[in-house]
Amino acid sequence: MSRTLLAPLPRTIKDIQGYHLVDIDHTIFIETPNPPADYSQAEKIKEIVKKRWSIEWQVEVGRREITPGKSVILRIANNLNPVHPQGYHLEITPDSCLIESRTNTGLFYGVCTFAQLLTRLENFIPCLEVNDWPDFESRGVMLDISRDKVYRQDTLFQIVDWLASLKINHIQLYMEHTFAYPSHPIVWQDSSPITGEEIILLDRFCRERHIKLVPNQNSLGHLHRWLKHPKYAHLAETHDVFSVPWGMKQGPFSLAPTLKESKEFISGLYDELLPYFTCDEFNIGCDETYDIGCGKSKLEAERIGTEMVYLNYLLDLYQIVKQKGYTPQFWGDIILKHPTLISKLPKDMVALLWGYEAEHPFEIECKAFERSGLPYYVCPGTSSWNSILGRTSNCTKNIQQAVKHGLTHNAKGVLITDWGDNGHWQTLPISFLGLLYSACCGWHFEANSGIQLPEALSVFGFNDSSGELGKIAYEAGDLCLLSGYTLPNSSPLFWLLSKSFAEWRDEKIISADRLLSMLEKLDSFEEKLISLKNPSTSLYIREFLLSISMAKHACKRGCYIQDVTNNIGMLSQLKTELCGIIDEYQAIWFIRNRPGGYKDSVNRLIKLFSDYY
Numbered sequence: 001m002s003r004t005l006l007a008p009l010p011r012t013i014k015d016i017q018g019y020h021l022v023d024i025d026h027t028i029f030i031e032t033p034n035p036p037a038d039y040s041q042a043e044k045i046k047e048i049v050k051k052r053w054s055i056e057w058q059v060e061v062g063r064r065e066i067t068p069g070k071s072v073i074l075r076i077a078n079n080l081n082p083v084h085p086q087g088y089h090l091e092i093t094p095d096s097c098l099i100e101s102r103t104n105t106g107l108f109y110g111v112c113t114f115a116q117l118l119t120r121l122e123n124f125i126p127c128l129e130v131n132d133w134p135d136f137e138s139r140g141v142m143l144d145i146s147r148d149k150v151y152r153q154d155t156l157f158q159i160v161d162w163l164a165s166l167k168i169n170h171i172q173l174y175m176e177h178t179f180a181y182p183s184h185p186i187v188w189q190d191s192s193p194i195t196g197e198e199i200i201l202l203d204r205f206c207r208e209r210h211i212k213l214v215p216n217q218n219s220l221g222h223l224h225r226w227l228k229h230p231k232y233a234h235l236a237e238t239h240d241v242f243s244v245p246w247g248m249k250q251g252p253f254s255l256a257p258t259l260k261e262s263k264e265f266i267s268g269l270y271d272e273l274l275p276y277f278t279c280d281e282f283n284i285g286c287d288e289t290y291d292i293g294c295g296k297s298k299l300e301a302e303r304i305g306t307e308m309v310y311l312n313y314l315l316d317l318y319q320i321v322k323q324k325g326y327t328p329q330f331w332g333d334i335i336l337k338h339p340t341l342i343s344k345l346p347k348d349m350v351a352l353l354w355g356y357e358a359e360h361p362f363e364i365e366c367k368a369f370e371r372s373g374l375p376y377y378v379c380p381g382t383s384s385w386n387s388i389l390g391r392t393s394n395c396t397k398n399i400q401q402a403v404k405h406g407l408t409h410n411a412k413g414v415l416i417t418d419w420g421d422n423g424h425w426q427t428l429p430i431s432f433l434g435l436l437y438s439a440c441c442g443w444h445f446e447a448n449s450g451i452q453l454p455e456a457l458s459v460f461g462f463n464d465s466s467g468e469l470g471k472i473a474y475e476a477g478d479l480c481l482l483s484g485y486t487l488p489n490s491s492p493l494f495w496l497l498s499k500s501f502a503e504w505r506d507e508k509i510i511s512a513d514r515l516l517s518m519l520e521k522l523d524s525f526e527e528k529l530i531s532l533k534n535p536s537t538s539l540y541i542r543e544f545l546l547s548i549s550m551a552k553h554a555c556k557r558g559c560y561i562q563d564v565t566n567n568i569g570m571l572s573q574l575k576t577e578l579c580g581i582i583d584e585y586q587a588i589w590f591i592r593n594r595p596g597g598y599k600d601s602v603n604r605l606i607k608l609f610s611d612y613y
Contacts, residue, residue, distance in 0.1 A: 116165070142416070
């Protein structure tokens with residue numbers, strides 16, 4: 001049997017001689033302590049069979065007796081190998097399909113694997129035996145909904161359902177200002193925020209799929225959308241310019257950590273947010289706080305050190321969160337700058353170790369957290385933000401390094417992040433490669449690190465049996481390599497599309513020959529996409545075509561700047577192209593996303609018109 005029919009690939013899979021014929025003569029037996037609670041698993045199987053073959057299978061409760069016909073058995077077995085609580089055993093013979101586990105969660109994952117076989121194969125399923133369990137207790141995804149793009153509720157349901165089929169069991173929505181806090185409407189009124197009721201429904205939807213929906217609220221930095229308002233301005237560390245690793249940044253950005261009012265403000269947010277979630281873990285953020293010590297906390301930072309100001313604030317938040325009954329997670333980047341301080345953190349905090357480049361020093365940083373005894377997750381990224389088409393090689397290497405060293409050094413989990421910096425221009429399917437690959441590697445690294453990703457992406461990401469869409473996504477994500485140079489957390493094409501002509505005068509730019517080669521490659525991708533006819537992939541194709549158009553426009557801007565084409569009429573052509581891109585950008589935005597944030601995002605494209613007049 002082709003192993004690409006499954007994702008993630010199981011830990012062990014053994015082929016057995018023979019086939020199981022999917023026909024009308026089947027009964028699904030639920031042999032669990034609480035059959036009604038597990039009926040949804042039987043229902044999932046029933047729905048696939050009915051949709052594919054118009055066959056109606058019956059469901060019975062209790063052990064199967066010797067009766068005519070074939071069976072599918074869903075069983076909780078306390079003495080089962082594997083013993084892992086998320087493990088399962090799947091055995092397909094000519095007469096029966098047995099899925100069993102020690103837990104309901106393991107049973108769910110066994111059904112996910114069986115469902116993939118039913119969905120991808122014809123009605124002759126090869127007989128086989130699978131014993132499977134994950135490397136990591138927690139395998140998560142964090143989706144950014146604070147950089148303009150807030151997904152519609154139906155989009156979130158679709159994403160969750162897909163991630164559950166890949167055995168993801170932890171989801172976070174990264175929030176700065178996009179929850180509808182009842183006491184703070186001025187902050188979220190134009191962002192189409194997630195409401196409390198929507199969280200309740202999404203939380204229930206996740207739990208039905210054995211996923212924890214983990215609350216998330218950045219609680220120190222990245223709060224400029226709050227602090228820009230007069231009501232909250234006094235809480236800011238500084239409103240002046242301050243230094244960051246990539247240049248200078250204009251405040252406000254972080255709360256003033258030495259102010260009592262800052263902690264009271266954050267505690268109030270927690271009181272309004274947390275009751276809508278059933279999960280008792282909580283990501284409090286606290287990353288990239290480079291302005292600490294530049295304003296209101298300057299005197300205290302001079303007295304005890306900036307790192308101690310940060311640590312004291314983090315410990316104060318820990319106490320607040322614990323008193324509310326939650327286990328705090330926090331981004332580990334700041335504490336890693338002073339690794340001796342890690343030992344001062346309570347051992348029931350969870351550090352989130354993030355890094356997004358292929359060569360990020362995960363080995364060194366994982367060792368630091370392992371020595372401290374502090375639980376931690378490794379957090380690679382999809383490499384999709386600031387890229388237009390993604391960065392395939394960087395993404396896969398980044399995930400491999402994170403998972404490999406996390407596994408070696410006892411990380412608690414994997415949490416892949418999908419950010420939306422600078423307008424969240426990447427369309428949703430651009431992120432699928434990283435999300436799928438992380439789910440597979442986080443389940444079992446040895447079996448999945450070398451998975452045939454283009455094929456798996458087509459089948460399990462885009463439902464494209466031709467294999468073409470996954471191949472295009474994979475190859476287009478490496479278009480940035482043709483540019484001749486690399487940039488951290490971004491693709492050079494992104495900056496060609498987002499910086500004005502004037503901003504490029506004194507900066508390095510992709511050579512004309514390389515730009516023309518990239519345009520030729522983009523034309524070939526566009527031609528292949530247009531030729532694909534599968535109705536089930538039509539939205540994905542449309543989203544990829546938009547991304548291709550944006551990348552081509554970036555290349556043409558680069559060519560114009562270098563005067564390598566006949567510039568007569570070129571500006572008029574660019575202006576016409578940009579009008580079409582913006583029209584399609586708007587149409588696609590509203591298919592998957594809420595209206596709030598659209599104006600800010602599209603205005604980054606609209607400003608390019610100033611170059612064309």
